[in-house]
Amino acid sequence: MSDAVDDVPTGPSSGPSPDAVPSPDPVLDPALGLDPALAEYVPGASIALDDAERWPLLDAAGAGALDDVRRHRAAPRWRHATGDRLVADDLPTLDAYDARLRDEEASPAHALPDWVTALVARAHAVVPRYRRTPAARRGDVVALQDLVPVTRDDLRTDLASFVPVDVPLDRVLEGTSSGSTGAAITLPLHPVFLVQDLRLVQHLVERAGVSWAPVDGRLGLVNLLDQRHAYTYASAMTGLRRALGQPAPSMARVNLDPSGWDSPDDRATYLSELDPQVLSSTPLALLALADLDLDLHPVAVVSGAAHLTPAARARVERTWGVPVVDLYGLTETGSVAARTDDGPFVVVPGHVWVEVLDDAGRPVPDGTLGEVVVTTDENPYLPLLRYRTGDRARRVVRVVDGSTRVELHDLEGRAAVRYAREDGTWVAAVDATQILQSYGAAAWQLHQGADGAIALDVVMDAGGSADRAGLDAAIARTLGRPVRSRAVPPSVLGEGRARRFSTDLAGGEGF
């Protein structure tokens, strides 16, 4: 390593660089009105690192840009602080990922790729769930199609059996996923896996014809939410692919909800002055942002977490006039497929292999509706073989412009649902999710009828955290109206693909 002034500390163990900006004291937001069960959202509750640990690769220029974002006079009430945790040794891995994206765009696999075969073999050697099978112990060669699909419940009940025994755990980060069954599951995530998602966004945005080069004074990306409680933070994107010597642009995770700001004007000022280059959000939050009519000039928009309807896409495209990438994926698998129009999704390049299976786990003919099942090894801590997503689609292999691609048609994932309070304001489904999980609900169906009445069918976790009475009261408070609640056995809710959130009220779903 040279001793150039732009050199960065290598690895979290090297200690704070003399050029590193000292961590500011978090601007703690009084937790007024916070449901007692949501203690994790107390601002600053999980802050434990310094800036050098958060961004080992951050240089002085990048630190200065980040500080401008964090300390902006109209900055939101930051409820969290977190970095990308990347070290120098991660950069070649990320570059190799970029190369895979380019290579697989050039020759996408529609027949079983070699990496899947290699993954199956590796899993039978080092992943407990697979290496303890009779076939593995005999040394048999096993085909992917012979493997029993993996469910969320498998991860929930025996996570460690899916983690390879030969991968050091020193970089593991904790992630959570809600999924379609309701109860959150804990997942081991690798920092590189998370930044690969950013590289994929770069790749997809560029494929849509957009040039995304960092600009001084602008946020590189905003991850936008619109919910009552959310982690909000500013971070430096040291993992963003960029020209040599260019400082890392900043990103911010920001909540549109007024509770996240000292004043309503701050929200408009902050977003307008920092003018994020990429808006990354959910359909409902994007529509809410569009309603604010701010002076924003993104180069691209990324939508995820719920179905982006044609009407919503049209509104977003009309508002900003830039490509809108609709990204489908799960926290467990990472991104799986993407589209930039109302047509089918296209499975993303990289190590992502998609099958569509029937309820019995058998492949269905291409073009037939079934469950999307994903095989991927992009997360070294959690390679997944035939992971059931709980979402349904038709798999079609097509040649478009001379190039073969794997498409997912009629993808049925999560619809964007919101609930109307008696006072006419709306509550996003995710706000109900947080309450339900915090009071120990394992699975549920929450429905609002055409007359506004709310019904909750809930399966409570058998563990000690279940508080049914507290849940009923908290849900009623959150939704701002009485709730007719009943505890049900899991069989009432079905196989787990049942809709968690639904509504018959006009304006409550999709738009």
Add this chain to the structure above:
Amino acid sequence: MNTASGRHPVEGPAVPDLVRRLAATPVDLLDPRVHAPAALADLVELADGQPPRWNARVISQVDVLCGPQAPPVARVAALVAAWLVTAPVVRDSVVVRAALPGRLGDDPVVTAVEAMLTGPAMARRPHDWVQDPDGREEVARAFLVVLGLRGEGETAAESADRWLAVSTAERARLAGEIAVELRRAEELAARLAEQRAREAAARYTNH
């Protein structure tokens, strides 16, 4: 020698026949004071109906396996193995003969005994080969494993699965793997709990 990883092992002798042979091992063969090379030669003669005609290489081979310089446990093991290998069901098996490697002039019994003493059967004491029911089955199956054969009437998978169930070495390996997995599970839980109290990492998209 073939190993258990052979994909299509040929059918060999029946495991119950081999187990019965081991159970009937003459007690004298378990006495470490017996002159093992001579006893081995006697077993070969009994099976062949004539004294063995061993060349210098074979004599040296026998001496290494069970001569005076060999440990007592090896001497006993050689004789019990020879007892097994000279069973009519083994001696008369074309498949076994075909599975034995060797050069011109080698004695197939000695070759087979050498394979047994360098194979997985040695995970157990020779006395267990005779006196312990699980030990008898393990040695019988170890014999098939070193020859790359499966038990008569068994599929390859059945034979392999049964071997994995009775093999001392495989059970020890499995126990070791399980111990590693338990430690890993504890470490993973601890690190995830620690990370829950610290920070995760920035997210760029929503799923």
